[in-house]
Amino acid sequence: MKKKPTLFIAVCLIPTLLLTIGLMVIPMCNAVYLSFTDSTALSTAQTRQFIGLENYIYMFKDKSFIQALGNTMKLLLVVPVVTLFFSLIFAFLLTQSRIREKGFYRSVFFFPSVISLTVVGIIWSFVFNPTKGILNHILAFLKLENLQHAWLGESKTALWCVAAALIWQAAGYYMVMYIASIDGISEEVYEAAAIDGAGAFQKFKCITVPLLRNTIGITYVLALSGTINLSFTLSNVMTAGGPNGASSVLLQYMYTQGMRNANYGYSMSIAMFTLLMAIILAVISRKVTHNNEG
Amino acid sequence: MNEDRLRRNLANWTLRIILIFFTVIFVYPFIWNLICSIKTNTEYLTDPYALPSSIHIENYVNAFKKANMGAYFLNSVYVVILSVGLLMVFVIPAAYVLARYRFKGSKVITTLYMACIFLQPTYIMIPLFLEVQKINGLNNLTVLSLVYAVMQFPFAIFTLLGFIEALPTGYEEAARIDGGTNFGILIRVVVPLCKPGIATITMLTAMGFWSEYPLALVLVTDELKRTIPIGLANLFEVQKYATDWGAMFAGLIIVLIPTLIIYLIGQKQLLQGITLGGIKG
Numbered sequence: 001m002k003k004k005p006t007l008f009i010a011v012c013l014i015p016t017l018l019l020t021i022g023l024m025v026i027p028m029c030n031a032v033y034l035s036f037t038d039s040t041a042l043s044t045a046q047t048r049q050f051i052g053l054e055n056y057i058y059m060f061k062d063k064s065f066i067q068a069l070g071n072t073m074k075l076l077l078v079v080p081v082v083t084l085f086f087s088l089i090f091a092f093l094l095t096q097s098r099i100r101e102k103g104f105y106r107s108v109f110f111f112p113s114v115i116s117l118t119v120v121g122i123i124w125s126f127v128f129n130p131t132k133g134i135l136n137h138i139l140a141f142l143k144l145e146n147l148q149h150a151w152l153g154e155s156k157t158a159l160w161c162v163a164a165a166l167i168w169q170a171a172g173y174y175m176v177m178y179i180a181s182i183d184g185i186s187e188e189v190y191e192a193a194a195i196d197g198a199g200a201f202q203k204f205k206c207i208t209v210p211l212l213r214n215t216i217g218i219t220y221v222l223a224l225s226g227t228i229n230l231s232f233t234l235s236n237v238m239t240a241g242g243p244n245g246a247s248s249v250l251l252q253y254m255y256t257q258g259m260r261n262a263n264y265g266y267s268m269s270i271a272m273f274t275l276l277m278a279i280i281l282a283v284i285s286r287k288v289t290h291n292n293e294g
Numbered sequence: 295m296n297e298d299r300l301r302r303n304l305a306n307w308t309l310r311i312i313l314i315f316f317t318v319i320f321v322y323p324f325i326w327n328l329i330c331s332i333k334t335n336t337e338y339l340t341d342p343y344a345l346p347s348s349i350h351i352e353n354y355v356n357a358f359k360k361a362n363m364g365a366y367f368l369n370s371v372y373v374v375i376l377s378v379g380l381l382m383v384f385v386i387p388a389a390y391v392l393a394r395y396r397f398k399g400s401k402v403i404t405t406l407y408m409a410c411i412f413l414q415p416t417y418i419m420i421p422l423f424l425e426v427q428k429i430n431g432l433n434n435l436t437v438l439s440l441v442y443a444v445m446q447f448p449f450a451i452f453t454l455l456g457f458i459e460a461l462p463t464g465y466e467e468a469a470r471i472d473g474g475t476n477f478g479i480l481i482r483v484v485v486p487l488c489k490p491g492i493a494t495i496t497m498l499t500a501m502g503f504w505s506e507y508p509l510a511l512v513l514v515t516d517e518l519k520r521t522i523p524i525g526l527a528n529l530f531e532v533q534k535y536a537t538d539w540g541a542m543f544a545g546l547i548i549v550l551i552p553t554l555i556i557y558l559i560g561q562k563q564l565l566q567g568i569t570l571g572g573i574k575g
C-alpha cells in the first residue's frame with residue numbers, strides 16, 4: 001500500500017463504528033453496569049445504588065430463577081443433541097441417495113428454519129392444543145386416548161412442547177451445514193467403503209461422523225447458543241412461561257423481571273449470568289471436540 | 295444385473311418412505327393452518343380436520359381490516375426495506391476499507407466485529423430499550439430499523455470482508471490508473487463485484503428482520519406501530535379469549551407468504567449464506 005487515503009478511510013468507517021459503539025458496545029457495558037446496581041424504573045441515575053454482587057447472590061435464593069435455570073438446562077441437555085442427530089441423518093440420507101427429488105426434501109426440511117419464530121410458536125400451539133390439537137387427534141385416531149394430555153397446560157409436558165418446536169424449526173438449518181460439509185468429503189472415500197462391503201450405517205458411523213467431527217463441534221456450539229436464545233421467543237409465544245413457570249427459561253425470566261416488573265438491575269444480572277453460561281458452555285464444548293480430534 | 299437394480303430400487307423406496315414421513319411432519323402443520331384459514335369459526339370449532347364447505351376469503355379481509363394485520367404488514371415492509379438499505383450503506387464502505395487498508399486500529403476493529411457476532415440482541419434488549427427511551431425513539435419505526443441494521447453489522451461486515459479479500463485487486467488498480475476516485479471505485483467497481491455477497495446478506499437479513507421478535511417487543515409499545523410478528527403474537531394471545539379463529543389463521547398465512555416467496559426465489563443465496571457462517575434469530 002502506498003499513500004493511505006486517510007479521509008476516505010475515516011468517512012467509510014467512522015459512522016459505522018459510532019453506531020456500533022452507540023447501539024451495541026454501550027448497551028453491553030450498561031448491561032454489565034446495571035447488573036451490579038439496584039436500578040428500577042423508579043430510580044434515577046442519582047438514586048440508584050451500586051450493590052456489588054447482591055443481585056447475583058439473590059438469584060440463587062429466587063425460586064423462579066432456579067426454576068428457569070433448571071428448565072434452560074433441561075433444554076440444553078436435550079435440544080442440541082436431538083436436533084443435530086436429526087440434522088445429520090437428514091444430511092446423510094440426502095447426500096448418499098440417488099433419489100431424483102432430493103432437492104425437494106432439502107427445501108422442505110430447511111423451510112421451518114427461515115420462518116418467523118412467532119409463526120413456529122403458534123403452529124405448535126395448535127399441534128399441542130388439548131381439544132383441537134393435531135397430536136391429541138392423532139392419538140385418538142390410534143386409539144391411544146390414555147396418552148392424551150393438555151400438553152401446554154400441564155407443568156410436566158409444557159417445557160417439552162417448547163423443545164419439540166425448537167427441534168422442528170432448527171433441524172433443517174443444521175442439515176444444510178452438514179450437507180455442505182459432506183459434499184466436501186471426496187466421493188471416492190464412500191466408493192472405496194462400498195467396495196469393501198460397507199453398508200449405509202457403517203458408512204455413516206465410520207466415515208461421515210468422524211470426518212465431520214469439526215463441523216459437528218461448531219454446530220453444537222451454535223445449537224447451544226440458539227437454544228438459549230430462541231427458547232425466549234417460543235416460550236413467550238407458546239406458554240408465556242406457564243403454567244406456573246413450568247416452561248419459563250432464563251431469557252424469558254430476564255424479560256419478565258425487566259419489562260414487566262421493571263427491575264432493571266436484577267434483570268440484567270440474569271442476562272449477564274446467562275451470557276456467561278453460554279460462553280462457558282461454548283468454550284467447554286469446543287475444547288472437547290478439539291481434543292477428540294487430536 | 296437385474297437383481298442389483300431391484301435391490302437399489304428397494305433401497306430407494308425405503309428411503310423415500312422415510313423422507314416422505316418427515317416431509318409430512320414438516321409440511322402438515324402448515325397445510326392444517328392453511329385449511330383452517332379458509333374456514334368459518336363454526337366449521338373450525340365443530341371439526342378442525344374437515345374440509346371447509348366453501349372457501350371463506352373473508353377471514354383474510356377480517357385479518358387485514360379488523361385485526362390490523364394490513365397496517366402491521368406495511369409497518370414490517372417499511373422496516374425490512376429501510377433496515378436492509380441502512381445496513382448496506384454503512385457496511386459496504388466499512389468492510390471495503392477494513393479489507394483493503396492496514397492502518398492503526400484496523401485489527402482491533404475487525405476483532406471487535408468478530409467478537410460481536412456472538413452477541414445476541416436479546417441479551418441487551420433492556421439497555422437498548424432504556425437508551426432508545428431516553429432519546430424518545432420508542433414507537434419509531436425508523437429508529438427500530440436503524441437498531442435492526444446495527445445488530446447485523448458484525449455478521450454483514452464479517453461476510454463481506456471475506457468476500458472482498460478474495461477479490462483480485464486488478465480491477466481497482468486499473469480504475470485508479472484511469473483516474474477514478476476512491477468513492478467512484480467503491481461504487482462502480484467494488485459493489486458490482488460484490489453482488490453475490492450482497493445478495494446473500496440481503497436475503498438472510500431481510501428474512502431475519504421480517505421475523506424479528508424480541509427487539510420489536512420492547513421498542514414498540516404503540517399498538518398501531520407494531521411489526522407483523524408482534525401483531526400476530528398478540529392476535530394469537532387475544533384469540534384465546536375472543537372467537538375469530540379464522541382471522542388468526544389468516545394472519546398466520548399472511549406472515550408466511552412473503553417468506554415463502556423470498557424462499558422460493560432466493561433459496562440458493564440463503565443456502566450459501568448459511569454455509570458461509572450462518573445467523574439466526
